[in-house]
Amino acid sequence: MKLELRGITKRFGSLVANDHIDLTVEAGEIHCLLGENGAGKSTLMNVLYGLYQADEGEVLLDGEVQHFAGPGDAMAAGIGMVHQHFMLIPVFTVAENVMLGNESTRTGGLLDLAAAREKVTEISKRFGFHVDPDALVEDLPVGVQQRVEIIKALSRDARVLVFDEPTAVLTPQETDELMGIMRQLKESGTSIVFITHKLREVREVADRITVIRLGKVVGEASPTASNAELASLMVGRTVELKVHKEEPTLGEPSLVVDGLTVIDPLGHLVVNDVSFEVRRGEILAVAGVQGNGQTELTEALLGLQERVEGTVRLEGVELVGASVRRILESGVGFVPEDRNEDGLVGEFTIAENLMLNRSESPPFVRAGNLQRGALAEFAREKVREFDIRTQGIDVWASRLSGGNQQKVVLARELSRDLRLLVAAQPTRGVDVGSIEFIHKRIVEARDAGVPVLVVSTELDEVEALADRIMVMYRGRIVGIVPGNTPRDVLGLMMAGETPAEGAAA
Numbered sequence: 265m266k267l268e269l270r271g272i273t274k275r276f277g278s279l280v281a282n283d284h285i286d287l288t289v290e291a292g293e294i295h296c297l298l299g300e301n302g303a304g305k306s307t308l309m310n311v312l313y314g315l316y317q318a319d320e321g322e323v324l325l326d327g328e329v330q331h332f333a334g335p336g337d338a339m340a341a342g343i344g345m346v347h348q349h350f351m352l353i354p355v356f357t358v359a360e361n362v363m364l365g366n367e368s369t370r371t372g373g374l375l376d377l378a379a380a381r382e383k384v385t386e387i388s389k390r391f392g393f394h395v396d397p398d399a400l401v402e403d404l405p406v407g408v409q410q411r412v413e414i415i416k417a418l419s420r421d422a423r424v425l426v427f428d429e430p431t432a433v434l435t436p437q438e439t440d441e442l443m444g445i446m447r448q449l450k451e452s453g454t455s456i457v458f459i460t461h462k463l464r465e466v467r468e469v470a471d472r473i474t475v476i477r478l479g480k481v482v483g484e485a486s487p488t489a490s491n492a493e494l495a496s497l498m499v500g501r502t503v504e505l506k507v508h509k510e511e512p513t514l515g516e517p518s519l520v521v522d523g524l525t526v527i528d529p530l531g532h533l534v535v536n537d538v539s540f541e542v543r544r545g546e547i548l549a550v551a552g553v554q555g556n557g558q559t560e561l562t563e564a565l566l567g568l569q570e571r572v573e574g575t576v577r578l579e580g581v582e583l584v585g586a587s588v589r590r591i592l593e594s595g596v597g598f599v600p601e602d603r604n605e606d607g608l609v610g611e612f613t614i615a616e617n618l619m620l621n622r623s624e625s626p627p628f629v630r631a632g633n634l635q636r637g638a639l640a641e642f643a644r645e646k647v648r649e650f651d652i653r654t655q656g657i658d659v660w661a662s663r664l665s666g667g668n669q670q671k672v673v674l675a676r677e678l679s680r681d682l683r684l685l686v687a688a689q690p691t692r693g694v695d696v697g698s699i700e701f702i703h704k705r706i707v708e709a710r711d712a713g714v715p716v717l718v719v720s721t722e723l724d725e726v727e728a729l730a731d732r733i734m735v736m737y738r739g740r741i742v743g744i745v746p747g748n749t750p751r752d753v754l755g756l757m758m759a760g761e762t763p764a765e766g767a768a769a
């Protein structure tokens with residue numbers, strides 16, 4: 265189905281998030297939408313999906329003007345959305361999830377589970393998805409849950425599919441599989457709008473690329489364009505894709521973890537007898553396929569896990585058993601993997617969010633009184649420094665685009681008086697122009713003598729930052745190797761293979 269967006273304009277108060285945007289996606293085309301954080305990509309897709317009403321402009325499908333009062337209308341017209349945060353019910357089966365709210369699996373007003381199962385099996389077979397209709401969604405890996413979302417859309421006869429940053433939560437292998445699925449969907453005539461910040465993915469699948477900046481279309485790019493060309497078109501300036509990093513000046517071991525073991529609420533051993541050190545002035549990057557204990561490791565360091573054994577000493581002081589608050593107050597900076605869950609309070613302003621977790625200088629509370637002037641000045645400075653695209657510091661964090669929310673968390677944590685920085689997926693959802701800046705700031709923290717633990721599933725990020733790399737597999741350390749270890753070696757380690765003699769750092 266051919267999709268046309270004509271002159272779409274969407275305003276939030278005085279902010280023009282979409283400014284007369286034109287976009288055409290032919291049937292069977294993968295059309296990438298590129299743009300820096302806050303450019304207006306998600307807003308445009310929310311207009312298409314009926315979540316927002318455009319102030320001006322129209323949506324056409326196969327040449328016919330559409331009027332969507334809500335997502336129900338958009339879905340009925342053949343538009344499907346694969347969200348980054350899945351809209352599935354974890355305790356239901358795949359078929360039950362597909363059945364919910366779907367008219368075509370309803371007979372005589374009753375939900376028809378048998379029809380839903382059949383549909384899942386049929387679609388799954390057609391596209392080689394390997395999804396069991398009776399599996400519980402909560403038992404499925406993230407990549408398979410995403411396929412359930414796709415099946416859900418296809419079972420409603422979606423012929424235009426929107427993927428909004430679908431690979432942010434996927435492993436490299438799941439990402440490759442998704443690229444294959446998108447190609448297959450395209451072959452079957454589905455039109456795809458694909459939003460991503462990862463240029464490699466763009467070049468891999470895009471038929472056409474439209475770049476938007478500050479709410480306006482600034483041009484089309486060819487899928488054969490280089491990373492540098494795409495990046496500069498997005499950001500409007502030349503982007504340095506790699507940070508310059510001097511050899512580290514190593515201090516004494518500052519974070520010493522010994523025999524750390526974490527048991528999750530279901531009794532699984534998720535971190536298994538892990539021991540390592542991070543020196544002052546060193547970045548230790550934890551690499552591994554998502555779900556191999558990295559999340560729980562960082563949470564245990566921050567006091568966010570209940571059942572923890574072993575010791576974690578920071579400058580000789582034991583952290584196991586200490587409260588999260590005490591750990592943060594002792595100078596541990598934390599960039600959590602899920603900013604919405606642990607990093608931000610959506611209904612607090614940017615300024616208020618920048619003040620969270622800080623008891624140190626500058627003091628924003630004196631004798632029980634909030635120092636509004638000092639906080640405002642600090643917040644304005646951070647917004648400028650971290651290039652947070654917002655109308656002001658009093659805007660709720662939930663009103664920011666995803667990448668700009670991430671920058672608020674980073675701005676807060678990187679500007680504290682740090683004795684340790686623990687950063688999980690620090691640049692998730694952040695555009696290429698800002699990744700460079702954030703990496704630079706992390707390296708600056710390291711150069712100032714802070715021990716840094718970065719967890720990342722992106723090998724590009726691991727390569728850019730790591731002085732040493734620790735690979736985790738099934739809760740254990742497979743090995744700790746030098747920062748310049750080749751990718752193929754890391755790949756094998758990520759699959760659980762111990763590195764050859766001499767590779768250890």
Ligand SMILES: Nc1ncnc2c1ncn2[C@@H]1O[C@H](COP(=O)(O)OP(=O)(O)OP(=O)(O)O)[C@@H](O)[C@H]1O
Pocket residue numbers: 276279281299300301302303304305306307308653654663664665666667668693695
């Ligand atoms: N509900 C809202 N209320 C007010 N402003 C909003 C709302 N939703 C989005 N905005 C603003 O509209 C602009 C565009 O945001 P949008 O989420 O579309 O950006 P994006 O291109 O998807 O960015 P990212 O790459 O960071 O996800 C931003 O300045 C954002 O703060």
